[in-house]
Amino acid sequence: MRIPIREMEQFIEEHILKRGLSYFKSGAISEISEITAGEYEATVFGTNEYTVQLKISNNIVVVHNCDCPYDMGAVCKHIVAVIFHLQQDKLELTNPDFTLPKKKKTKAISQQVNELLKTISHKELMKFVQENSKKDKKFRDYFLASFAHLRQNQSKEFYQKQIHSILQTAAGRNGWIGWSEMIYVVNTTKPFLENAEKYLVNKNFNNVFFISTALLEEITEAFQYGDDSNGDLGYLVESAMELLSKLTQEKLSGTLKQEIFEYCISSFKHNLFEDWDWHLGILRIAAELIDEKHDADIILTCLDTINGQYEQERAQSFKLNLLRKFKDEKEVEKYIDEYISNPSIRTTEIEKAFKSKNFERVIGLSKDGIKCDEKDKPGLVKVWYNWLLKVAQVQKETCKIIEYARFLFIVNFHPEQDYYQILKDNIEDENWHPFLEEIIVEITPNQRWTYSELIRKIYINEEWWDRLFLMLKQNLSMENIQQNEQYLSKDYSSELIELYSERITNYIEKYIGRNHYKTACRYLRRMKKLEGNGQVNELIEVFRKQYPQRKALMDELTRV
Incomplete structure (x- = not known):
């Protein structure tokens, strides 16, 4: 926490x-x-x-x-x-x-x-380490992890045994690594990462490979018996993958390069990291090492075995990058046509077409995307509409700009542009308010939060404060009062104070606990800012008389 x-x-x-x-x-x-x-x-x-x-x-x-x-x-x-x-x-x-x-x-x-280290003899220090290593497994694990780089003949198995020992010590008798034990796991495992970084600088690439793969395998296994709510195990895996990626950027010997490549392919085929992101990630490490078409074919064959829609879409994009590097243009184009329904591939092709000003292809791919995704992937539909809007803006086609911006303004989800302003800039002044009224009538029956927020945005932009206040009264909460306070305080200050007073009274009656009292008092202070000092003092007196046994409430009220 x-x-x-x-x-x-x-x-x-x-x-x-x-x-x-x-x-x-x-x-x-x-x-x-x-x-x-x-x-x-x-x-x-x-x-x-x-x-x-x-x-x-x-x-x-x-x-x-x-x-x-x-x-x-x-x-x-x-x-x-x-x-x-x-x-x-x-x-x-x-x-x-x-x-x-x-x-x-x-x-x-x-x-x-420091003072003790200067006083203790070498013999005494050795005895201390030896004795504590025997009786304290955590001390022993940390000692070995910190000084493993001084050992001769390191191997993946050498590091794997040490990491496994750390995890087993943390798991204890019940076989489970709890939240608090994860601190020990991270602190004791970090020396391996630190030593690997030193090995990388010193060109001792074999040990980088040994440490990163040992970590990858042991920590992946630990997900089955460890609490990773803090993301500690995930951090260790990401660090191991980053080490492998850095390793591929170095000038490696042909033997080590082949060994890493074969490890990546073997771990993938044996499903060593199945169901984890690094199952596909390990193939990306392999791809960073290859120069020959034969090796690319091995990776391409592996990619064809991936299951699951999300994983397959990622694999298809990965495969396309390999095809572009190792295959001819005709095969690449054929693959694009076959898998254009993949959102990543479609997006890449649209971006290329837009950059080269091939707007006809952008429109075709975007409309096809809308048809393909409108049933199951409404979020993507907005992406394709955005591309249609961009083309219409470049080509200055006002009717299409209004059509696409209207749709995107109503769906109102992760907007790429200010659709409200785009609409206002392209609609004649005399038609603007009727246009907004049409939208309000259209979306009001849907009763969805996003649509309510959209109507609220219209009221604020047009400074329709009477309608905003009515909307607030229909959706009363202390949070909503605060959210609209800045717009309504000038004309509806006394009404807001009254609304706050009612909601705070109900809140104190319903909830108990210091955190809730802090919340209530925060809104009492907002009442004060609206010049509601008198009402606040009255409420405080009521609460003191009504709830004298609530000591935490009495304490918080003194701070209002």
Whole structure:
């Protein structure tokens, strides 16, 4: 869970916040150090002494870990205590409403480590590493991963065993790598990636190949028994694929080049990465290595075996690129005609035709695309209409511009251009409002959110505030009031205050919890901006009398 430090109370349960605050105020944090930029380690005294690790980026806690046994949620009180400390001391954010206890200054952890390393003998250090490697699997895995590059006779199997050991240690007895254990997996596996990058720079390409393929296979398998909700396993796979791609750009020996190519083809044929994006991606790695038509034919044969519509469409586009590189123009054109229903191929052909000003082909391909996709792929229909509009604009055909822009304005999904303005620029002034009224009448019965938003846009652009206010009353919510506030506040300030008052009262009655109280108070402050101070004060008094037992609400009301 990512925790914005300034708003952590919105992300952490109230009882955990209170306990963390209590720990902070009582001076339970004995020492805290910034290990590297943005990475902190702290010792917190509770039932025992616990170590908290945090990584902070842009005032957001992106990684947090504590070695306490708490497992009832993502964040424990020790982590919260350290965040409170950082909030005041390290990040210089808004100070909490309490005084930080004075603590005895201690040396930074990094400084303590450096001093000890200068004192400990080589023999003692060796003994320490040996003993801890025997009794602590995590220590052993991290040690081996960090210094594997010093071993002789590395191989894919060598790295694979180490990565497998890391994953099995994280999985533990129950065979499942949970969310919290993923931090260990990533931190212990990163040295392999770092060493691979060094090998790449030093032209030790064999080891880059060994590390990337070992990672790829072991991490792909780990998806079956690991929680990847944070995308950690995905990150490791992407890194391994990126390493392989970088490797293909180097001047490799013929032997290694062939070995990588054969690995890619073999892993594809044996479905090593089936059902994952890198199943096709591994063929793209192979394609980066080839210079001969024979090798291209091997990849083309593999591509013909891919199943599933989405995967087949990607494979067809990939195949077309290979055909363009290794086959004659006649075969390429034949393939394009056969698979023109592929959206990617159609788009590429339209782009080429538009660039060469072959507008007849653009129109033909776009209209055919509309006919092909209007039943099952309405999103693509909009793409093809956009191309028709672009041609009409170049050719200055006003009637067609209005036809296509009208359609695209109504569908109103990921617009490429401002269709409203295009229509206004091409329709005579005396016909403009009747044209808009036609659209409103046409789309009103559909009752879809996108159509309601489209009508709202018309009202705003035309400054039809009476109709916008009526529309708001028909779709009342605090969010909708706020959304329309800037347009209606000049003429309907008192009405907006009244609407806010009703909705906030209902909201407080229905929902309980600090986050909900914060929401209600945010809208009370909006009432104030509309010059509704009197009404806000009345509401606050009502809430104080009606809900005195809601301590969090009373607390939030003091901040309005």
